[in-house]
Amino acid sequence: MSGEAKQKQEKQGLLMIYTGNGKGKTTAALGLAMRAVGHGRRVLMLQFMKGDDSYGECKAARMLPGFEIVQKGLPTFVERGNPGAEDLRLAGEAIAEARDALTSDKWDMVILDEINVAVDYGLVPLAAVLELLDARRPGLDVVLTGRGARPELVKRADMVSEVLEIKHHYQKGVPAREGIEY
Ligand code: ATP
Numbered sequence: 001m002s003g004e005a006k007q008k009q010e011k012q013g014l015l016m017i018y019t020g021n022g023k024g025k026t027t028a029a030l031g032l033a034m035r036a037v038g039h040g041r042r043v044l045m046l047q048f049m050k051g052d053d054s055y056g057e058c059k060a061a062r063m064l065p066g067f068e069i070v071q072k073g074l075p076t077f078v079e080r081g082n083p084g085a086e087d088l089r090l091a092g093e094a095i096a097e098a099r100d101a102l103t104s105d106k107w108d109m110v111i112l113d114e115i116n117v118a119v120d121y122g123l124v125p126l127a128a129v130l131e132l133l134d135a136r137r138p139g140l141d142v143v144l145t146g147r148g149a150r151p152e153l154v155k156r157a158d159m160v161s162e163v164l165e166i167k168h169h170y171q172k173g174v175p176a177r178e179g180i181e182y
Pocket residue numbers: 021022023024025026027028114146147163165168170171176180181182
């Protein structure tokens with residue numbers, strides 16, 4: 001590869017997806033964020049369907065310059081296929097905010113956490129996500145997380161990892177734990 005071609009490739013942002021039923025998608029994205037922030041990159045994680053900023057990652061982000069987490073959801077669960085009016089309104093806000101983030105040069109990496117689930121639950125039309133991706137600034141790295149990534153998104157991605165559940169402590173009755181689940 002010529003030096004010029006290599007440089008061009010390095011500048012091209014990547015579209016990365018973490019999906020699958022096992023535990024580790026959001027935390028993988030957070031790991032990527034930490035790595036990027038360590039290099040002085042500016043990272044936004046926009047969380048769909050989440051609305052509780054007492055999670056450890058929200059507290060950690062407040063300690064890390066260059067890393068911001070914005071939540072666009074209620075603290076309660078969304079009913080699959082039957083979202084409430086407020087869930088829909090917040091998802092619409094999240095898409096608008098994602099569009100700003102993906103088109104501006106304010107960020108080097110934008111993580112759309114649980115966006116796959118937001119599509120699956122009928123909160124966000126797939127077409128809106130595809131439009132967002134079309135509009136993104138070329139140099140920006142974009143990460144999508146959540147179970148059930150749609151094939152159309154997988155097709156567009158440069159990297160897709162599926163977290164396979166082998167076992168989870170939840171199955172033997174261990175409840176969600178501070179520092180592990182939240
Ligand atoms: P994490 O945030 O720990 O990386 P995740 O993003 O892969 O998990 P989600 O599908 O977003 O997982 O689910 C959110 C919550 O459900 C997390 O608290 C996680 O621990 C829990 N969870 C994830 N996978 C499983 C599973 N296979 N069985 C039971 N609970 C799970």
